[in-house]
Amino acid sequence: MSQKYFQRLWYCLLYLLMALVVQPVHAANPTTAQPSYPKEFRIGYQKGNSLVILKASGELEKTLAPFGVIVKWYEFPFGPPMIEAINTGNIDLGYVGSTPPVLAQAGGAPEVRYVGYTAAYKDNYAVVVPKESGVHSLKDLEGKKIAVAKGAAGQYLLLKALEREGMTPDDIIFSYLQYSESRSAFERGDVAAWVVPDPRLADIEESIGARPIVTATQLPPQYGFFIAPHKFAAAYPSVLRITLERLNVTEQTAKNHLEETALFLEKDTHVPKKIWLKSLSRQAWGIHFPLSKNVIDSQQDVADTFYKYHLIPKAIQVKRIVIPLN
Template identity: 60%
Template sequence: MHIRFAWLLPALISNLLVVNVALAKQAPVYPEQIRVGYQKGNSLVVLKNRGTLEKALAAHGVKVIWREFAFGPPLVEGINSGDIDIGFVGATPPVIAQAGAAPDVTYVGYTEPYQDNYAIVVPKDSSAKQLADLKGKRIAVARGSAGQYLLIAALEQAQLKLSDVDEAYLGYSEGRAAFERGDVAAWVVPDPRLADTELNSGARPIVTARTLPIQYSFYIAPRPFAKRYPETLAIVLQELDATEHYVQTHVGEVAQLLSDDTRIPLPVWQRTLARQPWGVHFPLSDTVIANQQQVADAFYRNDLIPKPVRVADAVVNIEANP
C-alpha cells in the first residue's frame, strides 16, 4: 500500500508549498512608522488628541508620527515626495497633482460630501439674492481650492460661465479682509470661516454645496506606501471614522478642543460641528470616482489644469480589516 501511494507524496509536498507561499504573500506587512500630515481644525486633530490611533497600531509595532501643515499644497507635495504617508485634502488638490508633476498622490478614502458647510456668501446688506445677480462682479475664492470648483458648479447651474464673473484669487485671510472692506461682492468660503463670518458680520449664503453636484474631501497617500501597507491605512481610516462618530456625541467637548487648537471662538466651532456631515469611507466607490471625475473635467474645461486626467488611475482600493 505504501508503494501504491508513494507517487502522491511529491504532488502533496508541492501543493503544500504553493499554499504556504500564497499565505505568506497574503500576510499583512506593517511599517515601523506612519507619518500623518494634518492641518488645524479637522478630524485628524481630534484623532491625535484621543490617542486611539497609537493604541490601534501599537499591536502591529507601528509608531505614529504627526506632522502639521499650515495649508494644503505643501501637504500634497509631502505626499508625492513620500515625506508623509497619509493626509486630508479637498477635492481639487489631488486633481491638480495628477495633472501636474505629482503622479504618486493617490486616493485611499473619502468623507461625507459638503452640505451647508461650504457656501458663496454676500454681505448682509447686499442686494444680491441669487448667483445671477453677481454677474460681472468680483468674487473672492482661493485658487485651486474646493471652493473654486463650487464656484464653477454654481455658475454652470445658473447657466453662467467662469468668465461671467471676476475671480479674485485670494487666500482665506485675504479673502475675508477684502470681503469685509467691500472690495469683493461675494466670497467662496468653508467652515469654520463660513460660520465665523456669518456670526460676526452677518454674511448670508446665496448658494451652498448642498444644492450643487456632490463634492467630497479625500484622504490621500503616496502610491508606494498605499500599495505596500494597505492594512495600516485601513486601520487609520477606521479610527478616523470612529473618531468622527465620537464627535457626533461629544460636540461640546470637541468644539472646545478645536477652539483651543485654532483660537477660533467656541460659538464658531459649535455652529460648524452642528452642520458637519460625519463619516470616513473606503474604498472609493464608482459613484465617488465619477463625481470626482466631474471635478477634474470641470477644471480642464476651464483651463485650470494643463491636461485631462482620469481619476480612477489615482485610486488605490483599501479594504476594511476584519
C-alpha cells in the first residue's frame, strides 16, 4: 500500500479521535437557558419603608416592562398577614422583620423562603424608659413590667438584653401589647419600659423625652428579610434579583437625599418630617442577597432563642428555607 494511503488513514483516525474528545465537552455545556419571567409580579409592602418609595417611583415597572411583567402592589398593616399571603402564594415578595419567618417555619407556613436581607438594626431599636425614670439598666427593671409586641423582633432584642445582664425572663414581667397600646401604657406609667423601633422610638424621644437604656447596636445582630413563596422563588429568581437590585439603588438614593425622603414618608405615614429625619439619620441602609453565612447564623440564633424560651413548638434549621439568588 502507498504512503499516501497510510497518510489518509492517519488523518481519518486523528479526526475520529478529536471527535470523540470534543463531542462530550459540547454535550456537557449546552446553550445557557434564558431566564423566565412571570406575567404578574405581586409585591406586599407596609407603610414607611423603601418599598413604598420604589412603588411611588415607578422604576420597577419600567425595568420589568421589557420582560412582559406587570407589577402589582398590595399593602399590609403588619407582618403576620403578609407571611400568610406569601405562604398561600397570594403575593410573590414581601419584607418582614427577623421573627415572622422563624414563626412561619416552626408553624404552618412551609412555603416561606428567605431571598434577601437588609442591614442589621442599630440604634433604631431600643428598650426605653420615661425621661424622669430612675432606671439606667435592665437590672433596675427587675420585677417590673416591660411592654413588648409578642413574637416581634423586639422580643428577641429583650431576651438577648436580659441574657447579656445575666438575667432570665422570670426576672421581669412581660407585658405583651401592640404598639398603639404600648404607648398609652408607657405614658400612663402602667409599664416601666417599652421595647420599640423607629419611627415610634424617635417620636417618643422627641415628644416626651423617652430615654434608651439598651439599643440593638449593643446586642447580637438582627436583620430584616425579603421573603417569597418557594415555588415562585425557584421558578423566577431573575425577577426577584432585579427587584432587590433596583430597591438597593432606591435606598442609596434615599440615603443621599434625607430631606426629600423624610418629606415623602411624612406624606405617606402622617408622621412628622422631623421624626423621620431622626429615624433616617440612624437607619442602616442597603439591600443584600444572597444570605451570607453570618446572616444565616444570626437568624439561626433568633430561632434557637425562641425555641429555648418555648416561643416556638420545635427547633428549626433556617438554612433549609434559604434560596440563593446568585
